[in-house]
Amino acid sequence: KVVGVRTSLGIDIRAKAVVLTNGTFLNGLIHIGEKQFGGGRAGEKAATGITEQLVDIGFDSGRMKTGTPPRVDGRSLDYSRMIPQPGDTDPEKFSYLKTPILKTQRDCHMTHTSALVHEVLREGFDRSPMFNGRIKSIGPRYCPSIEDKIHRFSEKDAHQIFVEPEGWQTVEVYVNGFSTSLPEDIQYKALRSVVGFENVKFFRPGYAIEYDYFPPTQLRHTLETKLIDNLYFAGQINGTTGYEEAASQGLMAGINAHLKIKEKEPFILKRDEAYIGVLIDDLITKGTEEPYRMFTSRAEYRTLLRQDNADLRLTPKGYDIGLAKEERLIRMEEKQEASEKLVSFFRNTSYTPEEINPILEEVASAPVKQADKMFKVFSRPKVTMDHMLQLDAVSEYVHSNDLDTEVMEQAEIQVKYAGYIEKEKNNADKLLRLENIKIPENFDYSKLKSLSYEAREKLQVIQPATISQASRISGVSPSDVSVLLVFLGR
Numbered sequence: 001k002v003v004g005v006r007t008s009l010g011i012d013i014r015a016k017a018v019v020l021t022n023g024t025f026l027n028g029l030i031h032i033g034e035k036q037f038g039g040g041r042a043g044e045k046a047a048t049g050i051t052e053q054l055v056d057i058g059f060d061s062g063r064m065k066t067g068t069p070p071r072v073d074g075r076s077l078d079y080s081r082m083i084p085q086p087g088d089t090d091p092e093k094f095s096y097l098k099t100p101i102l103k104t105q106r107d108c109h110m111t112h113t114s115a116l117v118h119e120v121l122r123e124g125f126d127r128s129p130m131f132n133g134r135i136k137s138i139g140p141r142y143c144p145s146i147e148d149k150i151h152r153f154s155e156k157d158a159h160q161i162f163v164e165p166e167g168w169q170t171v172e173v174y175v176n177g178f179s180t181s182l183p184e185d186i187q188y189k190a191l192r193s194v195v196g197f198e199n200v201k202f203f204r205p206g207y208a209i210e211y212d213y214f215p216p217t218q219l220r221h222t223l224e225t226k227l228i229d230n231l232y233f234a235g236q237i238n239g240t241t242g243y244e245e246a247a248s249q250g251l252m253a254g255i256n257a258h259l260k261i262k263e264k265e266p267f268i269l270k271r272d273e274a275y276i277g278v279l280i281d282d283l284i285t286k287g288t289e290e291p292y293r294m295f296t297s298r299a300e301y302r303t304l305l306r307q308d309n310a311d312l313r314l315t316p317k318g319y320d321i322g323l324a325k326e327e328r329l330i331r332m333e334e335k336q337e338a339s340e341k342l343v344s345f346f347r348n349t350s351y352t353p354e355e356i357n358p359i360l361e362e363v364a365s366a367p368v369k370q371a372d373k374m375f376k377v378f379s380r381p382k383v384t385m386d387h388m389l390q391l392d393a394v395s396e397y398v399h400s401n402d403l404d405t406e407v408m409e410q411a412e413i414q415v416k417y418a419g420y421i422e423k424e425k426n427n428a429d430k431l432l433r434l435e436n437i438k439i440p441e442n443f444d445y446s447k448l449k450s451l452s453y454e455a456r457e458k459l460q461v462i463q464p465a466t467i468s469q470a471s472r473i474s475g476v477s478p479s480d481v482s483v484l485l486v487f488l489g490r
Contacts, residue, residue: 002228003015016230016261017258019257020234024066025041026050026213026237028210029046031207031210032205032207033128033129034132039209042207054214059225061213062214063136063137063211063212063213064239064290065139066139066140066209067179068207069178069179069206071202071203071204072173072203073201075201077163077196078196079109079163081195086105086107087107088105096315097328109196110161111163112195117191124183125182129181138289138291139208143241163175187202187205211236213238215287216288217287222256222266234253234254235250239290240279240288244294249280252276252280275296278298285469285473300427303417303424308410311328311332315329335407342407346375346411348373353369374388434466434467434468434481439465439467442463444460445460451480452480457475458474467484470484
């Protein structure tokens with residue numbers, strides 16, 4: 001059981017629970033060309049001793065790498081030679097409360113590498129830690145360095161570069177798409193050959209960083225370690241990459257550390273409830289040997305996990321554990337009720353051929369011959385809410401109930417995807433039945449001789465909490481799941 005933290009100065013900080021969020025700092029090693037030095041990120045020293053202590057206790061550790069592009073002075077760039085990438089015309093908010101809408105935005109810009117840039121970059125390949133064997137760990141598959149892109153996609157003459165301002169109060173620019181660990185002189189020479197970067201001034205060169213991580217199959221769904229009670233891991237220490245991936249794990253580890261010391265039930269999001277649920281379940285069930293990024297394609301219930309219904313899915317849960325205020329819950333319930341009533345209005349209100357056919361003609365959809373419920377015609381692919389608002393009854397209902405765009409968008413999605421959503425909910429309910437069948441903690445799978453050898457081996461290591469989690473482990477077949485169900489009396 002964890003009892004606190006001891007700092008490098010020997011100071012003991014007592015704690016009932018500890019969350020490790022070490023990022024890239026664990027024995028971090030920065031590479032720039034042939035230079036390598038310890039560091040957690042540019043200008044900050046690495047954390048040493050933590051990995052070694054955890055390995056001594058019995059944890060498995062591994063090594064990963066990630067990279068970052070140069071940071072440059074925006075005043076030295078010629079934006080007139082680049083392609084502007086403006087923000088959204090109607091910027092969405094991250095909050096569901098009535099917060100101010102963004103009025104002013106800063107453009108990003110796009111430019112491209114060229115055959116000349118690639119030639120300059122190749123000049124440094126013999127001094128690249130990626131190609132000369134200095135870096136042995138695996139980097140993110142979906143965010144390759146510029147040298148990796150040139151090497152792997154040699155048939156391409158150009159790659160996109162997105163020029164992103166770092167903020168309102170700084171001239172620093174992030175050169176997205178140009179992540180590199182090549183020597184600094186090569187980075188500078190190559191970037192000066194990019195259109196718009198002819199007079200570029202560097203703040204910091206790009207670099208690669210290698211760091212320790214702990215295979216996440218050593219964790220429970222709460223992100224608590226199986227080996228040490230009240231010790232939690234979150235972020236890159238678990239083998240993930242990306243800001244949102246790290247933030248979501250920190251949130252869940254913090255919530256569960258608090259609940260554990262207060263002797264309350266753990267807070268676990270299921271795969272059909274949130275992408276956080278998919279992320280954590282993937283990590284602790286399948287593990288990862290390369291930096292893991294959360295893609296929507298990893299979720300089998302993505303029709304249910306939409307951004308428009310994130311508040312409906314998660315606000316009640318946040319309220320129940322004391323994270324969301326009542327104001328948030330009331331606003332969510334009002335939105336839900338208003339959108340359900342609007343869907344009900346479409347189900348129960350009829351149209352006439354005379355009023356709907358001009359709209360159907362406009363979108364090249366087959367005309368109707370008789371009156372029917374609005375829900376049916378609204379379900380057609382080309383018919384949108386804007387079209388439905390041309391009907392007097394709909395327009396009058398929306399205005400008299402003072403409905404906002406959020407409610408109308410929610411109602412439109414519920415109408416358009418009703419069949420798909422219902423089907424996915426049924427599939428999720430079937431899975432939930434297996435989710436409810438718990439497997440005893442520290443179960444000895446070696447005594448189940450009917451299991452395949454591979455299943456026995458993997459189940460023993462991962463120790464799944466439920467039959468559903470066991471079924472998602474690579475190498476566990478449907479017949480293995482049947483054996484478990486029989487043994488557990490189901």
